[in-house]
Amino acid sequence: MNNFIDYKLIELGQWAVGLFNDYPVVQILVHLLLATLPLALAFMAAFGFSTWLERKGLARIQNRPGPNRVGIFGLLQPLADGIKMLLKEDIVPDRSDKLFHLLAPVMLMVPAFIAIGFLPLGDGLMSLPLDSAILFFFAVGSLNTIAVFMAGWSSRNKYSLLGGMRAVAQMISYEIPLVLSAVTVIMIAGSLSAQEIVASQQIESWLASGNLVKEFFGQILGWHIFKPWGFAGFIFFFVAALAEANRSPFDLPEADSEIIAGHLTEYSGFKYAIFFMAEYISAFAISGIAVTLFLGGWSGPVIAGLPWFIIKIFSLFAVMIWIRGTLPRLRVDQLMGYAWKFLLPLAILNIFVAGFYYFSEQQFGGLTTFIGGWIIGFAILQTAAKGLSRLNKSPTINGKRVYQLVE
Amino acid sequence: MEITLNHYLILSAVLFTIGLIGALMRRHIIIMLICLEIMLNAANLNLIAFWHYGPNPIMLHGPLFTLFTIAIAATEAALGLALVLAIYRHFKTVDLEQVQDLKE
Amino acid sequence: MSLIAKGILQGMAITAKNFIQSYYKKERLPTVQYPEEKSTVNQFTRNIPFLVYDGEDAIDGMRCTACKLCEKACPPQCIYIIKDTDENGKPIKRPEVFDIDSSVCMSCQLCVEVCPFESIRMDSEFELSNENRFEGLLINRDELLKSNEYYHEIHPIEAQDTDDRIAAKIAEAEAKKKAREEKARLAAEAKKADAVMKNAKVAAVTEALAAKAPAAEQIQESEAKTGVIKPEAAALGTTEKSATKAPPPEPVSKDDQASTPQTKESKAPGEDSEPKIF
Amino acid sequence: MTVAFYILAAIAVLGAVMAIALRNVVHAVFSVLLFFSALAGLFILLLAEFIAAVQILVYIGSVGILMLFAIMLTTKVTGDPTHNLLSRGWAWGALVAGALLLAFLVPLITQTQSETISKLSNFNPSVKDLGMILMDPYFASMGVIALLLTAGLIAAVVAASSASEE
Numbered sequence: 001m002n003n004f005i006d007y008k009l010i011e012l013g014q015w016a017v018g019l020f021n022d023y024p025v026v027q028i029l030v031h032l033l034l035a036t037l038p039l040a041l042a043f044m045a046a047f048g049f050s051t052w053l054e055r056k057g058l059a060r061i062q063n064r065p066g067p068n069r070v071g072i073f074g075l076l077q078p079l080a081d082g083i084k085m086l087l088k089e090d091i092v093p094d095r096s097d098k099l100f101h102l103l104a105p106v107m108l109m110v111p112a113f114i115a116i117g118f119l120p121l122g123d124g125l126m127s128l129p130l131d132s133a134i135l136f137f138f139a140v141g142s143l144n145t146i147a148v149f150m151a152g153w154s155s156r157n158k159y160s161l162l163g164g165m166r167a168v169a170q171m172i173s174y175e176i177p178l179v180l181s182a183v184t185v186i187m188i189a190g191s192l193s194a195q196e197i198v199a200s201q202q203i204e205s206w207l208a209s210g211n212l213v214k215e216f217f218g219q220i221l222g223w224h225i226f227k228p229w230g231f232a233g234f235i236f237f238f239v240a241a242l243a244e245a246n247r248s249p250f251d252l253p254e255a256d257s258e259i260i261a262g263h264l265t266e267y268s269g270f271k272y273a274i275f276f277m278a279e280y281i282s283a284f285a286i287s288g289i290a291v292t293l294f295l296g297g298w299s300g301p302v303i304a305g306l307p308w309f310i311i312k313i314f315s316l317f318a319v320m321i322w323i324r325g326t327l328p329r330l331r332v333d334q335l336m337g338y339a340w341k342f343l344l345p346l347a348i349l350n351i352f353v354a355g356f357y358y359f360s361e362q363q364f365g366g367l368t369t370f371i372g373g374w375i376i377g378f379a380i381l382q383t384a385a386k387g388l389s390r391l392n393k394s395p396t397i398n399g400k401r402v403y404q405l406v407e
Numbered sequence: 408m409e410i411t412l413n414h415y416l417i418l419s420a421v422l423f424t425i426g427l428i429g430a431l432m433r434r435h436i437i438i439m440l441i442c443l444e445i446m447l448n449a450a451n452l453n454l455i456a457f458w459h460y461g462p463n464p465i466m467l468h469g470p471l472f473t474l475f476t477i478a479i480a481a482t483e484a485a486l487g488l489a490l491v492l493a494i495y496r497h498f499k500t501v502d503l504e505q506v507q508d509l510k511e
Numbered sequence: 512m513s514l515i516a517k518g519i520l521q522g523m524a525i526t527a528k529n530f531i532q533s534y535y536k537k538e539r540l541p542t543v544q545y546p547e548e549k550s551t552v553n554q555f556t557r558n559i560p561f562l563v564y565d566g567e568d569a570i571d572g573m574r575c576t577a578c579k580l581c582e583k584a585c586p587p588q589c590i591y592i593i594k595d596t597d598e599n600g601k602p603i604k605r606p607e608v609f610d611i612d613s614s615v616c617m618s619c620q621l622c623v624e625v626c627p628f629e630s631i632r633m634d635s636e637f638e639l640s641n642e643n644r645f646e647g648l649l650i651n652r653d654e655l656l657k658s659n660e661y662y663h664e665i666h667p668i669e670a671q672d673t674d675d676r677i678a679a680k681i682a683e684a685e686a687k688k689k690a691r692e693e694k695a696r697l698a699a700e701a702k703k704a705d706a707v708m709k710n711a712k713v714a715a716v717t718e719a720l721a722a723k724a725p726a727a728e729q730i731q732e733s734e735a736k737t738g739v740i741k742p743e744a745a746a747l748g749t750t751e752k753s754a755t756k757a758p759p760p761e762p763v764s765k766d767d768q769a770s771t772p773q774t775k776e777s778k779a780p781g782e783d784s785e786p787k788i789f
Numbered sequence: 790m791t792v793a794f795y796i797l798a799a800i801a802v803l804g805a806v807m808a809i810a811l812r813n814v815v816h817a818v819f820s821v822l823l824f825f826s827a828l829a830g831l832f833i834l835l836l837a838e839f840i841a842a843v844q845i846l847v848y849i850g851s852v853g854i855l856m857l858f859a860i861m862l863t864t865k866v867t868g869d870p871t872h873n874l875l876s877r878g879w880a881w882g883a884l885v886a887g888a889l890l891l892a893f894l895v896p897l898i899t900q901t902q903s904e905t906i907s908k909l910s911n912f913n914p915s916v917k918d919l920g921m922i923l924m925d926p927y928f929a930s931m932g933v934i935a936l937l938l939t940a941g942l943i944a945a946v947v948a949a950s951s952a953s954e955e
Binding site: 057060061063064065322323326327 | 515519522523525526527529530533534539540541542544
């Protein structure tokens, strides 16, 4: 069987829980710990690794070697940074709202850690196997907004407040295209359950055929990204996810060249580290949900399950780093317009494209729909995108510019 | 003690009353909107509790009506806050007692 | 903007190229891991002044004459010079103290510009950091003195140029000297002939010679003042020469050693003129 | 279950009381967010997890943020009160509301026959069932809600933007 790693892990967990059969209370505790603790620790380790990865990747893009002093290839750099952050003085502004200043990092970290519980890491490997996991994921993801506002408002600093308000406006705006592009997948899979969405991306008839080649490709070709609506939806989702996770080029809330560090201005030491960690874990969680929705989740050839999920999630994170190394920050007036006037109509149109694709698949069969759908669906979305960008084109300034301060 | 329907109903009634008291006592316009939301939520709790302990939960009437209420509440909140902005622009205050003029 | 943004993809291709090429192309990763490997210094790098000496011995071969022109020229006034004295308190043309405050020096090269003896030059040394804030950053005379070979090593073109210039000065000076001596000889011969012709006394000839010797010295001194050439440096233009000439005899006192430039200066014409006179 | 109910009920009441009692408006909004989240927990206790998710998504994620936005766009951003807290004749309001609770609601509730056992125990309501019901018998009402939301959106935009043109 392909998913042997997942099954081994589940067996291991069951064995560990079985050890405490005589003590029911302890058993429940052990069960809870096994469901949460490895996940939290693994993601914290992934956070450390990803900071290293990001610094190295960005450095190479900018023709620098990156951190290379602590440990081999600088791999222990996150550890050193963590110790440094722990030992730093925790400065709280005198006029700040002390309670909310303290609560903000906690409020940001808790939803981030809850959100990773909704990710289907493998076949049956899920901390919170809820029926409506995807919906809960988005619900919990929207709590980030509150935490960012809390941080910005409680600091009693105008830059913090501006950063916080920017973050709130941005996150609220981009949540709509995010959810709407996810709706296509939910609609086609007919479920809000993460496991079922993953299962819908495997071609069952090919997997059961016994043919090795068909089994190999049955784990890949069913991914929603290979369909026209899935491809477009993935692009919309990914762009909106970048904005949700405050990643570049949508890192306006922390735009250091404009508003110092946004809502993080008044944070130092360990609280800052927690903010940092929560942001990275949110980025991981949102790329994990993108993997689940569009990239086949844990399905993949040969080593299906946890390994494929890790590979996919890190590749998406690498793309985020790549984008950060490439694109400059958006202007704040372009940001809102992009979400409301470009992404939102396209995401809504994409739902219709997905619906047509679904019905034509039932009508004309798989291959015809695949080819025709790519041509027609892509043409529709492309035309719409071009038309929208023409409509949204900001008016060009004609004639001579007038500068007030310069002559 | 087992939790019964009455526990939920009492809680809901208490929450509704708190909302009502707030709406009648405070003069800040946003606080009044908050109180409206509290009252609506208390009603939602009632609906869900009745569904949960009710005779025919398969029909899912409770969640359905709660969904409608939430949609209406969201509309109300959005519209109410837009009106707050409009009032503030006009009267330069959020104190409802000072919003007295019909003209201008 | 269409669904697939071409510009974004182009940009991402460029960054990807940067990323991948940084692993095998040197120009894509120009960073030098400083403490382990040091960057090669360009020969036109100028950082902090140093004093050039010729030959083996730093003190003997020192070109500096403590004329203090550089001290006056230094805009941030980072040079501090005390003229050396001999046992009797008579000043010698050599610095006893020559300090440069590296924390103040702004690498302007004005000291190099004004130096008439090609003595002060710019070093390409950049590791000037020190644990001691005050004394550590003050570079004294012995640390500043570096050989002409070192100068050739760091700034080959400039050092060669300097050497050529010095050689040219020597040649010019020698030519002038020769011309002068020729003139003197001719004059002497003419006088001799006069004397012979007029049957003058031997005492008169010696008187005339005695009058001429200080005159020659005077000319030389005036040349040094105009900054054209320092006879000592000129004499030691090539290192081989200086190596053979420089070491003074053992018993000579320190004071004597210190005053070598002066003695040589006075000696050089003396040596040449002596056989002529007698 | 029992303990969870009491804890959540206490948090809900605390949040609601703080929302109407706190002087600072921003604090009040944060307390009402606490109230909303406690209610989401109660919904999960009542096996309505979809409604709990919607509660978090709509109330905490959107309505709360809208309120905070409204505060930021109107009075002092610190949220400190600029004037008198209580309205005229507040005592009458409190009296009426309290009387309503004690004289009307509580007697009614105590009179009802208390259901103790839920019939949901052997029935796991899925989101799909909710969607099916929403599509089949309640399609018209869903359309009306959709229309209402659209109208509300447009009205909110108009109400918020028309004033700025003056």
